Amino acid sequence: MLLAAVGVLVAGTAQAAAGCAVTYQVSSQWQGGFGANVSVTNLGDAINGWRLTWTFPAGQRVTQAWNATVTAAGDDVTAANVGYNAAIATNASVSFGFNGSWSGTNPSPTSFALNGVACTGGVGPTTVPPTSTPPTTPPPTTPPPTTPPPAGDAMAAVAAMQPGWNLGNSLDAVGADETAWGNPRITEALLDNVKAQGFKSVRIPVTWSAHLGSAPNYPIEAAYLNRVKEVVDWALADDLYVMINIHHDSWQWINTMPTDRTTVLAKYNAIWTQLASTFRGSSPKLVFESVNEPQFTGSSGDAQNATLLAELNTSFHRIVRASGGNNATRLLVLPTLHTSSEQARIDELVATFNALNDRNLIATVHYYGYWPFSVNVAGGTHFDATTQKDLTDSFDRVYDAFVAKGIPVIVGEYGLLGFDRHTGTIEQGEKLKFFEYFGHYARARKLTTMLWDNGQHLGRTSFQWSDPELIAQIKSSWTTRSGTASSDLVFNSKSSAISAKTLTLNLNGTTFQGLRQGSTDLVQGTDYTVSGSQLTLTAAALTRLTGSRAYGVNATLHARFSAGVPWRINIITYDRPVLGNATGTTSAFTIPTQFRGDQLATMEAKYADGSNAGPHDWTSFKEFDVTFQPDYTGNSIALTSDFFAAVTDNAPVTLTFHFWSGEKVTYKVTRSGSTVTGTTA
Template sequence: MNNRIKRFASAFLAISLVVGLLIPALGGASIAQAEPANPLQKTVEAMEPGWNLGNTFEASGDETSWGNPTVTKEQIQAIKDQGYRTIRIPVTWNHRLGEGPNYEIQPEFLSRIHEVVDWSLDSGLTVILNIHHDSHWMMNMENERDTVMIKYTALWKQIATSFKDYPHTLFFEAVNEPRFSEDWNEDRPVYFEMVDQLNSTFHKIVRESGGNNKTRPLVMEGVTASHSQARLDELYKTITKLNDPNVIATIHYYGLYTFSVNAAGATTFDDAAKKDITDTFDRTYETFVARGIPVIIGEFGLLGFDKSVETLEYGEILKYFEYVTHYAHEKKMPTILWDNGQHFDRTNLTWKNPAFHEVMKASLNGRSSNSQSDSIYLRQGDELQDVTIPMNLNGNTLKEIKAGDRVLAAGTDYVLDGEQLTLKKELLRSLLTDQLGTNATLALTFSYGAGWNVHLIQYTTATTRNVEGGSRDLFIIPVKFNGDRLEKIEATYAAGGNAGPDSWTPFLEFGKSFQPEYENNLITLTKPFLEQLKDGDVQFKLYFWSGATLEYKMTVAGDLINGFSPEMEAAATASPAATATASPTDAASPTVQPDSTDKEEGNQALIYWISGAVLALIVLSAGVVLYRKKNRK
């Protein structure tokens, strides 16, 4: 799915959630929790966990054009060996079709899909095969209904016929996230009617194609695979009209929008993010499962992963994965992880972030434990005190805490009182070094579930510097992080109003408007953020995970942007000599004013370093842009 459209879609879903609470669903509020018997329900429940072979056969070129390696039998077997039971194979068929009206699928491509489906079935996986980004050519269905339906019919007739003798462990999915305009927010009656036509036509084609297709499990979704009540209700109407016990409903879930992309200051898996999960899954369960229609969550993850798995703080991602997987399991709806290559390394056949996998796997049979935060920030030089961390034990007991090979002693090194874990100051003193940053990692294990790490981080207050000669193409805020890490940024105009592409909030979106680079001690403000700025003063407030905050100011005049650090301005007032700076270079290489307190860093070394960093950023940014254009869902 396109990243920008997904953000619009998720924003709409957040709004529709609130509307769904105010306007009772079609009988949804009074539905009993007793589910009518449907043998397919047990089959569906046995499909968890599931994994998407993303950014592969749905890519706009060949299967490697979006950055993933060629699919191999070993990759498929590795997914099975990791405990996965289902593989969803998204396929875009459009650029593999001949001319109309037959729209013949290229024989070599169809053979390749057969090969991967065969590998998957032979490994013991259940397979979901769909038509994926073909939904793009359906967008104009309102004006070209006959043309779209001829192509859609021809495509599904070929797929159904080709796989009709395959076992029932192969499922067909009608279409991925169907939509009919760039605006995902509209619930026009004609949109519901067109999705109904697509699903009903798909059902008729498959059932009439014979073989095992007469009773093959079929998967259908509503407009955009949305979980808004209105769209769930319309999909329910279609499925009940078909009167077929072998039809499954599906939705996609990417979390509360603001949390999912790290926007509007939503940086933690808080009560709002948790409520979005429970409301969504309750709504979906009551509409379908409680009425005897199984549900598959065909895609789930976080929208921020389209930029980086570091869009959100690591521990908050783990808490999200733990709760999504747990609650979906409680509601008997299997989840299928969206993986476009950022999770499972398909070359080395290992997890890039093993903790993600472990917490999701454990959540299928119970709860994992965690803490309010996975980091403890200690200011260097402050007198040490005992530190208490609120825990979420989720019914488990703490078994052990280790710092490296050292097993900590309960009662001496730490005390657990209910769900309050206190680390003793003597322990902290023994673990701290003279270095800034992570000094130690405490590994907690529990009576059940995945382990949990708590990082001890030593820091001093971060500092910023002045910048001269920035432009709307490039501006960096030099930040000496001093062991601290950036949580969020607030940007407002001194004259009033929010600065940034999302004017509804003063907080900037991670990756969209800014990106911290800890190794290089800078924060890059993106071109989309810079281009939309109005002339005048922009006030920034930088929030750090330690709880510290810093002010920063930018002055924008046409294409010229200068940055001002309050601490440097204060130092300049106290000592005018401290303001000496090299002459500005061109706009592409802003000059950073030196900090007179950093005696170990010469002015020329700093200028050379910044210039090199800027050039590297320009090259890197160009590469990222080209990569993202190819590597989107």
């Protein structure tokens, strides 16, 4: 709905020419509510400080506004400038927007006045001064953004943020203190070490729910806000880009927006209003992210989800921009629903970007890999073609939708979901291949990436990496590719004669340089041969390397390539694992296991009729750690209470344990109430 009102008012007491035109547009409307955009054009002499007044014809009310301060007395409404948009030159325009409520009908206002002058489109020689003096707020020291800002700035800044790191499970912890989830208090030394590790940006997730006062202002606890600012300032002092957000609030209370929109929006807007004010003067290297992994409970479906998220993202954008200072051009990060890279979710965010038309915006998604591989379920034990395609499809979609059109993208979190338990859920070599390819393809698609670290990677006080091999691969992938191989494990059965073993090299654009054990180079033609991509270790070399043939890793080799990090190859002696009979309960059941040098890859569970048993009964392959857990030092395999909770009583289940050597060992368990018996099959 569009309304243009034009006109002129003449009086004899002032000497300035005056006139104005207003465009009032209802941008969206829903049951009981609507959104509107208002554009005011000054047709007279330049003014500094403005008030636009109008009267609603059908009892409508403004519930929220941006880029203006809106007050009302009944149906009479006044919108006044905020600091950065006080000045309107001749023939220049300012715009603001609001959300409102209505009942019955929602007709547009028919007349407007700017500083007491009716907006009817002409220009008169004089104007009557307004009955009350308009605000004289001077323009901010930092000029407002160009419209839009110069192209390329956001892309360059986001490129400069690569690589990034997440300070997870600290200020985002749900509880009264940043130590609530087990991490120590953040120190300046930690941020110094993050910088020293080569990271250019740090994402500092923040959960606000436990630190908010009551309605209507929802004040943030001063001590907590000061603590957040202290940590942000430490990171900025290290010349890091910094991203802060609203984090676990997304599933704590923002998700109730479908049924409690007014409260959620009021609280959300209050948080961002306070944050925008607090950080208004902070370095442009501080970046705001509207909300982490947005989600909605009880909505009517995708359409409503998209509408609600667009409202949050748009409100966030307007609040920050209206606050002036460095916020006028600050980089702002907007997520898709669930930070998903599905095409439908991307399309929804594209629509929001198109509507906002602001070149200082960044899109964000998260990536935790192809789910079966990421948690090791459904047989997803390898970084195979399916797992790789999931990654390339995801990055291609965000590239095509955003990067190719000059909109930067940050992968705000990445990793593997199994890491939430421990990094051994996925076999080491397969894990390394995933991260090598992830870094490569992110570079190819010009995506900035931020490693999710909730304390499982970089020690918060030791400043040591829990998996040096993993971080070496990740760091290498920031700049180049590394060669890998079909496996990092070469097995020789102790009960059989040693024979030559062949691995397939994945050169990834590099060239193979040789094999080395420690500082000693192996001899090509004697210790190994290379034919195309096939690397064969000779029986003679394996015999020498395995020595007395004790179970486990007998020797470690490194394949070296022309670029990147070497590929580790463990030479292992094993025999078929042996399992023992056991009794226990559904809450405590372990199978005595002689691993004999082998390593467990996955477990299948089936009933006698061949149907799948246990959780995720759409697959026979169960989830590593969640349903079964190997203990190599304790010589056992535990079956969890989660597994037995999904097992039929008194229905024998045949388990098949798959080992990385290729061995398969079967075992039978029967649950009877809370009692479990296990026998070798």
